[in-house]
Amino acid sequence: MEDYTPDEILALLKRAREFKSGASWDKPNKQIFAANLFFENSTRTHNSFHIAERKLGLDVLEFNASQSSVKKGETLYDTVLTLDALGVEVCVLRHSTDHYYDELINSENIHCAIVNGGDGSGQHPSQCLLDLMTIQEEFGDFTGLQVGIAGDISHSRVARSNAQMLTKLGAKVYFSGPKEWYNPDFDQYGQFLAMDDLVQTSDVVMLLRVQHERQDEKANASFSKADYHKEYGLTLERASQMKGNAIIMHPAPVNRDVELADALVESPQSRIVKQMTNGVYARMAILESVLK
Numbered sequence: 001m002e003d004y005t006p007d008e009i010l011a012l013l014k015r016a017r018e019f020k021s022g023a024s025w026d027k028p029n030k031q032i033f034a035a036n037l038f039f040e041n042s043t044r045t046h047n048s049f050h051i052a053e054r055k056l057g058l059d060v061l062e063f064n065a066s067q068s069s070v071k072k073g074e075t076l077y078d079t080v081l082t083l084d085a086l087g088v089e090v091c092v093l094r095h096s097t098d099h100y101y102d103e104l105i106n107s108e109n110i111h112c113a114i115v116n117g118g119d120g121s122g123q124h125p126s127q128c129l130l131d132l133m134t135i136q137e138e139f140g141d142f143t144g145l146q147v148g149i150a151g152d153i154s155h156s157r158v159a160r161s162n163a164q165m166l167t168k169l170g171a172k173v174y175f176s177g178p179k180e181w182y183n184p185d186f187d188q189y190g191q192f193l194a195m196d197d198l199v200q201t202s203d204v205v206m207l208l209r210v211q212h213e214r215q216d217e218k219a220n221a222s223f224s225k226a227d228y229h230k231e232y233g234l235t236l237e238r239a240s241q242m243k244g245n246a247i248i249m250h251p252a253p254v255n256r257d258v259e260l261a262d263a264l265v266e267s268p269q270s271r272i273v274k275q276m277t278n279g280v281y282a283r284m285a286i287l288e289s290v291l292k
């Protein structure tokens with residue numbers, strides 16, 4: 001998201017809204033192959049990219065790492081080089097390594113587009129675009145909007161992508177959550193607040209999933225769901241302190257009664273299901289732009 005200008009993002013958001021209103025892509029009259037390579041688990045990103053690809057009229061290859069030559073030691077670079085040689089024009093990739101894409105986009109021999117479906121604790125650009133779309137649908141403009149991002153900040157690619165782009169678009173970003181899960185690198189994007197203060201001042205209360213897969217054994221062993229919910233979660237009591245028109249967001253999957261109370265997930269203030277729906281249209285806009 002660091003490389004995108006606000007105007008480029010606003011153009012993608014406009015296109016995503018057009019797709020949501022029923023616009024279609026004037027696809028070139030040729031077969032275009034897209035491959036989805038998910039080396040980490042996914043429900044939303046993987047399936048919404050698949051649906052977006054089908055809606056754009058692409059031919060979709062689902063790459064299954066466990067049944068591929070990755071099991072024989074093939075590197076990510078060689079997998080993508082191979083798919084490119086076979087005629088794939090766009091690879092959607094999720095991988096646990098931060099910046100896995102650098103060697104792919106810098107290669108002279110890989111020509112297909114690489115769309116990042118999430119890299120380690122790095123970036124989650126398509127999640128960012130669907131989050132921005134959801135916020136824009138609600139509030140119209142980002143200028144001066146107060147967005148509170150709470151939870152496992154240091155491991156969150158969602159927090160990083162959103163903080164970078166929201167501040168570029170003129171929003172004010174705040175953070176909260178366990179101090180030991182906060183990275184001072186985020187100070188450049190916004191202030192750290194106590195959870196109660198963040199909930200009371202935010203127009204958007206964005207909760208993040210506790211990412212046990214990126215925590216060490218000691219942190220996982222001492223983790224208590226009930227304690228986390230009480231100290232850092234959006235409890236029913238905290239939610240009653242939210243501004244009247246404030247909304248709740250979460251990239252999902254949600255740990256119910258941990259990051260937020262079960263009853264809030266599908267509550268009138270929640271836009272979590274809308275985020276999932278918007279993911280299809282945001283991803284159509286991304287795919288169209290790279291294929292153009």
Ligand code: CP
Nearest residue numbers: 042043044045251252
């Ligand atoms: N929000 C998100 O990235 O969800 P998945 O891990 O299910 O794709």
